[in-house]
Amino acid sequence: MMQATNQPAGQAQPPAALEPAASKGAHPMGPPLSTQALFARFQRNGAADALTGTHAGVIVDAHLQQLFTEVRSGERAGRIVELQGPPKTTLSIDAMPIPRGGAVATIDDISERVRIDSMRTDFVANISHELKTPVGAIAVLAEMLADETDQTVINTLSTRVVEESHRAARTIDDLLKLSRIELSHHLDDEVDLRAVVGEAVARGRMAADGHEVDVETVDTVDRLWIRADRAQLASAIGNLVENAVKYSDEGTVVQVSIRRNERWVEVMVVDQGVGIPAADLDRVFERFYRVDKARARQTGGTGLGLAIVRHVANNHGGVVSVQSQEGAGSTFTFRLPARLLGPTPEVDDSVDRSYSAGVQPASDRPRAPAETTPPQKVSMPDE
Amino acid sequence: MSKELRSNFHEQLTEIRDGIAQMGAGVTELVPRATQILLDGDLEAAEYVILGDNEYDAKAVELEERCFSVIALQAPVASDLRSLVSAIKIIADIERSADLCVNICKAARRIYGHDLDPSLRGVIQKMGNQARVLFKESTEAYLNLDGPRAAALHDMDSYLDDLQRQFIQVIFESHAAGTIDLQVAVQLAVVARFYERIGDHAVNVGDRVRYIVDGWVPEHPYAESDNDPPEIVDGVIVPAGQS
Numbered sequence: 001m002m003q004a005t006n007q008p009a010g011q012a013q014p015p016a017a018l019e020p021a022a023s024k025g026a027h028p029m030g031p032p033l034s035t036q037a038l039f040a041r042f043q044r045n046g047a048a049d050a051l052t053g054t055h056a057g058v059i060v061d062a063h064l065q066q067l068f069t070e071v072r073s074g075e076r077a078g079r080i081v082e083l084q085g086p087p088k089t090t091l092s093i094d095a096m097p098i099p100r101g102g103a104v105a106t107i108d109d110i111s112e113r114v115r116i117d118s119m120r121t122d123f124v125a126n127i128s129h130e131l132k133t134p135v136g137a138i139a140v141l142a143e144m145l146a147d148e149t150d151q152t153v154i155n156t157l158s159t160r161v162v163e164e165s166h167r168a169a170r171t172i173d174d175l176l177k178l179s180r181i182e183l184s185h186h187l188d189d190e191v192d193l194r195a196v197v198g199e200a201v202a203r204g205r206m207a208a209d210g211h212e213v214d215v216e217t218v219d220t221v222d223r224l225w226i227r228a229d230r231a232q233l234a235s236a237i238g239n240l241v242e243n244a245v246k247y248s249d250e251g252t253v254v255q256v257s258i259r260r261n262e263r264w265v266e267v268m269v270v271d272q273g274v275g276i277p278a279a280d281l282d283r284v285f286e287r288f289y290r291v292d293k294a295r296a297r298q299t300g301g302t303g304l305g306l307a308i309v310r311h312v313a314n315n316h317g318g319v320v321s322v323q324s325q326e327g328a329g330s331t332f333t334f335r336l337p338a339r340l341l342g343p344t345p346e347v348d349d350s351v352d353r354s355y356s357a358g359v360q361p362a363s364d365r366p367r368a369p370a371e372t373t374p375p376q377k378v379s380m381p382d383e
Numbered sequence: 384m385s386k387e388l389r390s391n392f393h394e395q396l397t398e399i400r401d402g403i404a405q406m407g408a409g410v411t412e413l414v415p416r417a418t419q420i421l422l423d424g425d426l427e428a429a430e431y432v433i434l435g436d437n438e439y440d441a442k443a444v445e446l447e448e449r450c451f452s453v454i455a456l457q458a459p460v461a462s463d464l465r466s467l468v469s470a471i472k473i474i475a476d477i478e479r480s481a482d483l484c485v486n487i488c489k490a491a492r493r494i495y496g497h498d499l500d501p502s503l504r505g506v507i508q509k510m511g512n513q514a515r516v517l518f519k520e521s522t523e524a525y526l527n528l529d530g531p532r533a534a535a536l537h538d539m540d541s542y543l544d545d546l547q548r549q550f551i552q553v554i555f556e557s558h559a560a561g562t563i564d565l566q567v568a569v570q571l572a573v574v575a576r577f578y579e580r581i582g583d584h585a586v587n588v589g590d591r592v593r594y595i596v597d598g599w600v601p602e603h604p605y606a607e608s609d610n611d612p613p614e615i616v617d618g619v620i621v622p623a624g625q626s
């Protein structure tokens with residue numbers, strides 16, 4: 001929280017010259033007042049002072065001037081200010097008079113709160129939509145079936161009933177998968193990450209077949225054992241690869257690579273697909289969040305894939321991130337802490353050296369201690 | 384008495400500077416907003432920005448008049464005079480940039496209902512981001528009278544120019560592939576020009592900041608060589624490197 005305080009210059013009224021500007025009130029740029037003109041003393045704490053000299057500080061100051069004028073009536077006043085960013089920031093500025101004269105204002109960065117609020121509202125709307133749509137469709141189709149005598153129509157309708165039931169089942173499966181992730185008791189399983197990635201790539205290739213998208217692995221280590229939940233890892237990496245294939249244009253390549261340094265083991269999935277608009281970038285890991293609703297329907301996903309990926313990463317003390325430009329493709333990076341490295345049966349030096357700077361020589365590689373520290377659990381605000 | 388007069392004069396200078404900084408900060412917010420309006424086809428927000436432009440125009444006139452009256456009544460000299468003369472030019476640059484944001488919103492209305500390729504959208508986003516960065520830097524350079532920061536704007540602008548060329552190329556490709564109409568293609572080419580112009584105005588503001596700080600002017604014969612002092616040959620000033 002930031003704080004700015006002021007003490008008026010002794011007189012109850014602001015200087016006459018300031019009155020007309022102050023009465024405009026809603027002017028988005030605020031009246032052109034200098035701080036010194038309005039207040040005898042104007043103090044800021046460190047956090048508020050950090051805004052000085054920035055464009056955000058100028059905007060905040062303009063609002064502060066108006067609020068300090070408003071609180072002269074003895075009532076507290078406040079407003080919400082949105083800064084476009086990136087990153088988009090929402091500030092709540094509140095001013096209140098203090099008994100011995102003067103006023104105090106607090107500037108609160110409520111961006112996270114606003115983001116969580118909208119996430120919660122959207123989630124409730126989306127989950128009811130995702131579950132009700134197939135159920136509604138099944139009900140209507142069943143009603144039609146009941147009155148139908150033509151066998152061809154009956155066949156078409158019943159196929160649709162089956163499709164819609166599968167869709168509902170997939171959504172429910174994914175929801176259950178999501179809730180089970182945090183209850184996993186297998187986080188200490190020894191898993192060959194390369195094999196998991198290999199399987200995901202193979203599945204991705206199968207999914208890509210009708211789609212002319214090439215899936216290739218780049219620079220993959222021979223063996224990399226980590227302590228993790230195998231099923232979760234397979235589902236997370238599988239989701240990333242499948243997503244990349246789904247949203248790739250024909251004739252493009254999806255590249256999957258494993259990299260490691262002293263701190264992280266990471267799986268990168270790079271595609272040359274449609275990309276993600278900047279405005280949606282920090283929301284794609286939310287449950288049921290769709291960038292392009294029409295396209296999402298065609299691809300047949302449940303809208304939970306990336307939410308599962310994020311949960312798996314968090315559950316292992318890791319993190320998943322995305323970089324993207326519309327039309328140029330996306331890069332998803334799934335990172336796990338290197339302390340999850342398991343006992344490596346044999347070490348192939350030549351492979352290790354082919355990795356980027358920052359990789360320790362094989363001999364110095366941290367072996368997993370006998371008593372592996374439990375993975376750090378990151379609690380997500382939306383859970 | 385005279386001390387009070389001067390303090391009043393300095394207060395007036397501060398007020399003008401605050402007013403200009405507020406306009407600059409306003410446009411810094413307006414650029415990403417216009418970009419989002421263009422990408423989302425948000426007609427309501429477009430209308431809001433278009434109507435809001437009157438306030439920028441009014442503010443520009445008001446600040447300019449203040450500058451004239453201070454120059455006329457206080458007869459400023461040296462850096463005070465430079466800052467007031469520059470203020471008049473900076474106000475015009477900022478006001479024009481607000482107009483360009485309005486033009487982007489009008490273009491959004493003209494192409495409403497036409498889908499844009501992801502590749503077009505990606506470059507629009509990049510141009511919008513870069514134009515915002517330029518305007519933010521120029522506003523903050525002005526606010527802090529930061530010469531080196533202002534001088535960096537030329538190079539930052541060349542990236543925006545590159546993006547504009549790249550965007551024109553993508554427009555040609557999209558049009559050739561038949562994904563956008565000729566009319567939309569033309570509108571988008573104009574939009575690219577708007578961003579490029581916003582960048583140029585930010586650079587102008589930066590140049591003015593340098594002038595306030597140390598008297599550097601782009602129009603000087605030696606300005607091309609960026610701060611290299613001129614050489615004096617036979618008592619005549621010639622640009623660096625030409626003697």
